[in-house]
Amino acid sequence: MGLHFRSFRSRLVVVFLGLFALIQATGYVAVSAFVRASARHTVEEELRLASTLFARQLDVRTQQLVAATRLLSGDFALKTAVATSDHATTASVLENHRRRVDADVLMLAALDGHIVADTQEPARRGGEFPAPRLLAEAETGRDASDVVAIGRRLHQLAVVPVLAPEPIAWLAAGFAIDDRTAADLRRLSGLHVSFLAGPDAGAVVHASTLGAADRATLARGVAGARASGVLELDSGEHLVRVEPVGRDVVVVLQRPLAEALAPYDRMLLVLLVVAAAGVVLALLGAVLVARRVSRPVLTLARGARRVAAGDFDVTVSVSQRDELGELAMTFNDMVGGLRERERVRDELERTAKLKRFFSPQLADALSAGDESLLASHRRHITVVFCDLRGFTAFAEAADPEDVMRLLHDYHATIGPLVFAQEGTLERFTGDGLMVFFNDPVPCPDPAARAVRMAVAMRDAVAMLLAEWRRRGHALGFGTGIAMGDATIGRIGFEGRFDYAAIGTVTNLSARLCQEARDGQILVSEPVHAEVEALVEAKSIGTLPLRGFARPVTVFDVLGLRTESAAPAATRVTP
């Protein structure tokens, strides 16, 4: 059974599978989109949280830095050195104090804003303080700190006054923000961290965990950037959050989208495998279902083909209780009807055949089943022979049409009488006829039936012959009846069987028929004995008959007694 696309089964499979695959695909796409959005949302949330923590951490750092710087500024030795304009000592104290707090730079600015001492770059002495705005802010008494570029490096810088006890100078302490700082923050947050200065015009990446190529892209990308979004770097798509950490400095937190999606990708892979497995299972299921659906259809088709070929013994077995089951039931009913009709037709045919030999009643009985009745056996029967006198001469002289018409009328007249007495018609021989009783179905009064039939025939044929006699044909009707054992059975060959009785009794009845004159019904003595009470009969005496060694006692039955006569037959011959 190949999978032809046009077959009902494969179409069913394709539709079923297509629907399932569509559902799976829709589900996959929906889940995938949801997962992507969810992952992005998660990362954005992560970035938001990280930036909040980051800002808080920076605040704390700033406070600590300011506090540390203030602590340093309170040192009396420093004040003394500054107040006495002892430059060498001031620079030395500054370097010493830088080490105390592990700062990256300590600077001292005069009240007028020029640098007095610088631990990082002594040559900067006398120059302008790099963040004059911070000095102005410190003058107002507030905590002054910012992330500013000193030289080419970013520093978190705090400025406090040196009080003696009124301000005599500004002390600035700074912690460098470099790649190491960014790397530290990355270890804490798991995010890429970059510090950019001057994001408005020509951003410069000062510190970052990114590679050189990505830094340049980032600087370009952040120049016109929003607070958050997606940035395409050389190393892939990144979700980005920009947070200001100073007046001119921003920190950029970012995470590769691919990294965030990685766990979801595994999930999607599992989902894909499950979907694929589902499709395979669906295919199997579809094939099974299609087979279940198509099998009864095919069975029905096979059954229909057999019926078309004339085989009515078909029963399709479909166990389903659905429409197909109903169809199969209807089909079976239909075939059953056909079969019944065929059976009836066969039976009718057979019965018609049987009726050649037997009375209609007997034929029916035989056709109902019991063919053993026809098996060879020996039986005591009563045999009736009759024929027309002068028929041979008539047949030679008369027109063939007349001959056939006479025979037709003759048979039509006596045939029903045979059946009326349920006699077995053994054979026609032109004008002759042989009938016997008590076989194949036994009857209680075979002799009486034989005689009654013979009388009825004689009377009926006499009326028929009266007209032919008037036309000048010397025709008569004689009958002989004998009783005795005979061997009975089917004789003949395939295609032409007869039911025949063979024995002396047959010969005797035939001889008696030959002896009978027109209107005579000659019966043997045993027959007469059987029907004595039933008929008026006249003894003929003994007749020498050809084929019989001894003369036979013969009676001529004149007619039936009146109907009041009780039936004499009490003896039943088995």
Next chain:
Amino acid sequence: MRQAPAALALAAALGLLLPGPAVTDTAGVEAIVKDERGKPVADAVVSLTAPGTATPAPRATAAAIMDQQNKEFVPFVLPVLVGTPVTFPNRDNIRHHVYSFSAAKRFELPLYTGTPGAPVVFDKPGSVVLGCNIHDWMVGHVYVLATPYFARTGEEGRARIAELAPGAYEARVWHPRLKTDTDKTTMPVTVTAGEPAQVTFSVALKPDRRPIRRPGYEGAQGGG
């Protein structure tokens, strides 16, 4: 009992202004110092010099006192004649470390209790800012003058200089928070016998913004 020595010291300081035999009772100047909003300014020092007369100022011999009370300098502003020895009695039960990096007088009194043996002689005119190394909020001012005619304004912004010889003087005002670009710090005044001459200064002050406050400070203006 703790106030008694302070009162004595004050009396000694004021003793400078007590009437002398050569000047009349009535001749004098009454100065009023206000800020730009017209509010009286306390702790301003108003002094008078006679222009053109290079009369050498008398060298002061009487000592002045700058107390440390309750971790504050008392008074907040101490005007002295040049050459005045000032003692720094510590009236708290902890030690103080008084210093000055001012050009007019640079000195240091390392951690001490009680009254240091030798007073600090302020021998150059100018303003001297006092600090305490262990109490950042402690600020005091010694204003050293070359003229004996001066007075400090009180809470109502008034200062009175008496026992002056009648004549023309130049009045000058100073305050620790005086803006450096203030141009109305001097004005001429004529002293006559009888009614004291009236001088009114309207000065611009820097905001009082001391970075570190004394514990318990509640934001009141001035402070002592």
